[in-house]
Amino acid sequence: MCLAIPAKVCEILKNNRIIVDITGVRREADISLLEETLEIEDYVLVHTGFVISKLDKKQAKEDLKLWDELLQA
Amino acid sequence: MSDPTERYRSKHVTEILLKKINKEIGQIGNPVRLMHVCGTHEHDLVKAGLRSLIPKEVELIAGPGCPVCVCSAQDIDEVLWVADTHGAIITTFGDMMRVPGSTESLYQAKGRGVDIRVVYSVSDAIKIAEKNPKTDIIFFSVGFETTSSITAAEVIRTSIPNFSIYSSHKLIPPAMELLMQRDDIEFHGFLAPGHVSTIIGSKPYDFVPEKYNFPVAVAGFEPVDILLGIYSLLKQIRENKPKVDNVYKRYVKEEGNLAAIRALDDAFVISDARWRGLGVWPKTGHEISKKYAHIDAKKKYTIPDLPLTDLHKGCLCDEILIGKTKPSECKLFMKSCRPDHPIGACMVSHEGTCNVAATYEEIDL
Numbered sequence A: 001m002c003l004a005i006p007a008k009v010c011e012i013l014k015n016n017r018i019i020v021d022i023t024g025v026r027r028e029a030d031i032s033l034l035e036e037t038l039e040i041e042d043y044v045l046v047h048t049g050f051v052i053s054k055l056d057k058k059q060a061k062e063d064l065k066l067w068d069e070l071l072q073a
Numbered sequence B: 001m002s003d004p005t006e007r008y009r010s011k012h013v014t015e016i017l018l019k020k021i022n023k024e025i026g027q028i029g030n031p032v033r034l035m036h037v038c039g040t041h042e043h044d045l046v047k048a049g050l051r052s053l054i055p056k057e058v059e060l061i062a063g064p065g066c067p068v069c070v071c072s073a074q075d076i077d078e079v080l081w082v083a084d085t086h087g088a089i090i091t092t093f094g095d096m097m098r099v100p101g102s103t104e105s106l107y108q109a110k111g112r113g114v115d116i117r118v119v120y121s122v123s124d125a126i127k128i129a130e131k132n133p134k135t136d137i138i139f140f141s142v143g144f145e146t147t148s149s150i151t152a153a154e155v156i157r158t159s160i161p162n163f164s165i166y167s168s169h170k171l172i173p174p175a176m177e178l179l180m181q182r183d184d185i186e187f188h189g190f191l192a193p194g195h196v197s198t199i200i201g202s203k204p205y206d207f208v209p210e211k212y213n214f215p216v217a218v219a220g221f222e223p224v225d226i227l228l229g230i231y232s233l234l235k236q237i238r239e240n241k242p243k244v245d246n247v248y249k250r251y252v253k254e255e256g257n258l259a260a261i262r263a264l265d266d267a268f269v270i271s272d273a274r275w276r277g278l279g280v281w282p283k284t285g286h287e288i289s290k291k292y293a294h295i296d297a298k299k300k301y302t303i304p305d306l307p308l309t310d311l312h313k314g315c316l317c318d319e320i321l322i323g324k325t326k327p328s329e330c331k332l333f334m335k336s337c338r339p340d341h342p343i344g345a346c347m348v349s350h351e352g353t354c355n356v357a358a359t360y361e362e363i364d365l
Ligand code: SF4
Pocket: A001, A002, A003, B038, B039, B040, B065, B066, B067, B068, B069, B095, B349, B350, B351, B352
């Protein structure tokens, strides 16, 4: 029940709702607890039907660089 | 961009991190105990078999991180009292059904006819209330900041006369502080919970290194995430430079999710809370704030003091919850207490320490 699952944004609906793809299954989710705006193809974490966080794509790229450094050190 | 999650399962990165972890612990020269406070960490690290991959000198202990396991029997008794005396329908998460109350679990109560319905989220409970306007509906709400923020959103925007929420919500950072203050459990660093941190951010842990000289790593849930967290903690220990290291930056900001924090601050006030078998811990709970008293089940119903049995005879859940005792040290483990017949809360949920030990032990054998 406290799981938060990574999902991909597929459709932006009205009234703070979106459709996400969770490993192939489409589900509706509520985005009223998210401050950032979402676009299709964004990745988010969904917890009991609400989006709680949006993936920071820049940071995800940064992670790869950090690993490279770490792996070489 | 393809699904970024896959990358955090990379075997190659995992192997290199394991080497780094080996090197760090070799340099430290003493065994190290690291505590996580998240049921999902427990589940995912067991699933990935990480305990057998990391050096045996690094012990990962499970703290009180599963909201189902830490839920006191008192809360179950109280919602059942409301159902029995007011004919209310109880709605809650499936995980809660088999958690023992003082005399019965919700599942057992359902067997004698109490109307209890499992929901996926608080929003589903509200739909049930709308469909049954003549019946009282209670949503039995458990969870840490992640789940509390969702409940908060609904507390703020919902006003249905026959619907109320019983809050059993708890807070992670003050619980961490109480764990550090105990001298009966020895550990050297915290793997802070990734999902709770998406909400509260990494800042609320600053007091841990500042006041207690204790390292923290905020970590996600894929094998690479967890190993990065462990590696960071060992490095901090070796260098004796404790800090809050956020290795889950792709989802966790320093300041957290501001909209969710605003909702939490508006809907709830901080209160004392009872943890399973551990008594009342000051300022570790979330009660619905006065402003939303109309939706607070604890205000709507005058619940009397009920006789409480938080731990059944022989059950060591209180010690399991704080990482003091291992499931195999409990005499009931896999004897009278099994996943299909749980005696304590830690055997109930998929991420309860005793349940995880039981499930994976069976696979191992
Ligand atoms: S068992 Fe359920 S309540 Fe416990 S940590 Fe896991 S998801 Fe959360």
